[in-house]
Amino acid sequence: MRTGEFSRTVWRRSGAKQFQTEREEVLFGLSPEERCAALKGTGEKDFLWTQASAFGNSAEIGYYAVLRAAGDLAARGAEPEALSVRMTLPPGGSESDVEELSAGIESACRQMKLQTACFQGEVSPAAGMPTVNVSAAGTVRSGGILRCGMMRPGQSILLCGYTGLEGTLRILDESEEELEERFVPAFLDQIRELRRELVLPDVILGAQKNGDSGISAVQQIGSGGILAALWDLTEASGTGMKVDMAEFSIRQETVELCEFYRLNPYLLTSAGSYLIAADDADRVTEVLEKAGARAGKLGVATADKAKVISGRDEIRYLDRPAPDEFMRWWAERTQQH
Structure with missing residues (x-):
């Protein structure tokens, strides 16, 4: 397949078609244009989350992963509040790499008023270069999601x-x-x-x-x-x-x-x-x-x-x-x- 995101044909024919399980708490289904997921809240707010990743050799890749995830939530009208971060380094990665990437993530968190609530990392033989995966969560007024x-x-x-x-x-x-x-x-x-x-x-x-x-x-x-x-x-x-x-x-x-x-x-x-x-x-x-x-x-x-x-x-x-x-x-x- 081509480099980059799956084509719409591959997304529908070989991916989304396989996902059939549904729950009533989930507010909307799969769409190739939609980057967020949402659950009904128990009070006046609903819960949204999304994922983003960035790879490269720059210490700033974590900043851009957070920017993308937080921005996708804001596009739906949700206030970004917390992050879950997973960092993957290739063999030969160092502790200083972890420190620099973490600093870039925290720089974004300070700027966008987010808390990193979960952090995990690994050195993987499958990794060709450092990658930061971010899951961002936030809330929006019930019924206020902008699709x-x-x-x-x-x-x-x-x-x-x-x-x-x-x-x-x-x-x-x-x-x-x-x-x-x-x-x-x-x-x-x-x-x-x-x-x-x-x-x-x-x-x-x-x-x-x-x-x-x-x-x-x-x-x-x-x-x-x-x-x-x-x-x-x-x-x-x-x-x-x-x-x-x-x-x-x-x-x-x-x-x-x-x-x-x-x-x-x-x-x-x-x-x-x-x-x-x-x-x-x-x-x-x-x-x-x-x-x-x-x-x-x-x-x-x-x-x-x-x-x-x-x-x-x-x-x-x-x-x-x-x-x-x-x-x-x-x-x-x-x-x-």
């Missing part, structure tokens, strides 16, 4: 954050010495500074709590980049879309890094950036920008199912999600070495 499939025709589709930013930062983390031979130090410093542009869960939750903005659905941009996230949002909602690629905010640093490695930034993972469906795009943008996040309208959801992207003098239709470019970048480097 990915709740976007309605006529609503605006907004981007909060920047296209491909997470992937840009992680590529720099993993290939700093190589990039130093191509780019001047000031340029690489600019990329490092962009970490402050990652949108944190509390910003998304704050926008959702603003009742007059009419937010109905939020999807964090994960594997496959912004194009995969647009597919997920429309496919889960049973809508089409008309969006303008010129409105996809992207940093010049991402463009140059992607040109150097011949990557498509629109297929590059971008945890810490979100798609938002809302009635009042101007109000959502105002709230997010007041919180320090970049936001802008990409287009609208439509009643038909055509997924239309306009750009310059051409119109194209969105394809099914392609493999993530960060995964492809890693696969090619692994083959070279």
